[in-house]
Amino acid sequence: MRDDIQEILISEEEIQKKIDELGAQLTEEYEGRFPLVIGILKGSLPFMGDLIQKIDTHIEFDLMDVSSYGNELVSSGEVKIVKDLNTSVEGREVLILEDIIDSGNTLSYLVKLFEYRKAKSVKIVTLLDKPEGRTVDLYPDIAGFVVPDEFVVGYGLDYMERYRNLPYVGILKPEIYQS
Ligand SMILES: O=P(O)(O)OC[C@H]1O[C@H](OP(=O)(O)OP(=O)(O)O)[C@H](O)[C@@H]1O
Numbered sequence: 235m236r237d238d239i240q241e242i243l244i245s246e247e248e249i250q251k252k253i254d255e256l257g258a259q260l261t262e263e264y265e266g267r268f269p270l271v272i273g274i275l276k277g278s279l280p281f282m283g284d285l286i287q288k289i290d291t292h293i294e295f296d297l298m299d300v301s302s303y304g305n306e307l308v309s310s311g312e313v314k315i316v317k318d319l320n321t322s323v324e325g326r327e328v329l330i331l332e333d334i335i336d337s338g339n340t341l342s343y344l345v346k347l348f349e350y351r352k353a354k355s356v357k358i359v360t361l362l363d364k365p366e367g368r369t370v371d372l373y374p375d376i377a378g379f380v381v382p383d384e385f386v387v388g389y390g391l392d393y394m395e396r397y398r399n400l401p402y403v404g405i406l407k408p409e410i411y412q413s
């Protein structure tokens with residue numbers, strides 16, 4: 235699988251160090267507030283799994299599955315709810331966990347949805363931010379790493395459902411997209 239990768243952008247060690255830092259920051263910020271931490275499937279699963287263990291205060295977590303890319307490299311712009319939350323966000327301090335913000339369509343949709351559902355507050359933590367991809371005005375509250383305008387894979391991020399299980403983030407060799 236490593237043969238398919240042209241360049242490792244963020245190593246496993248760098249990701250884990252960042253998660254330790256984010257965990258400490260969120261512990262301080264949410265101490266005593268019992269936030270509802272919402273992981274956006276499928277991409278955020280590894281990030282969420284690692285990060286919640288580093289938040290050293292009570293949290294509740296839930297998962298929502300939304301998709302706007304299908305098997306494409308560019309967002310369709312239409313966000314589909316594949317699986318909704320089991321928990322009501324009304325009156326809750328919501329913390330959305332994402333693997334990447336690119337066009338901003340997914341998060342922009344979710345922030346509006348949770349506000350409409352009367353969340354008390356909505357904050358966004360993303361592992362990766364790709365500001366050059368943005369087509370809507372959307373800024374994360376916390377971003378782990380800024381990435382260039384390239385299609386990245388690994389640590390939750392896929393190409394045709396592959397590569398999500400890589401422990402690092404990298405750029406695929408162009409021949410993988412072309413074949
Ligand atoms: O800022 P955007 O352009 O909206 O892109 C970000 C979204 O794209 C990816 O999800 P995708 O729709 O590919 O679903 P997946 O997580 O199941 O792979 C990623 O996990 C984010 O949710």
Ligand SMILES: Nc1nc2[nH]cnc2c(=O)[nH]1
Nearest residue numbers: 336384385386387391392
């Ligand atoms: N795998 C992957 N999914 C994305 N969704 C939005 N941007 C990206 C990206 O760069 N890589």
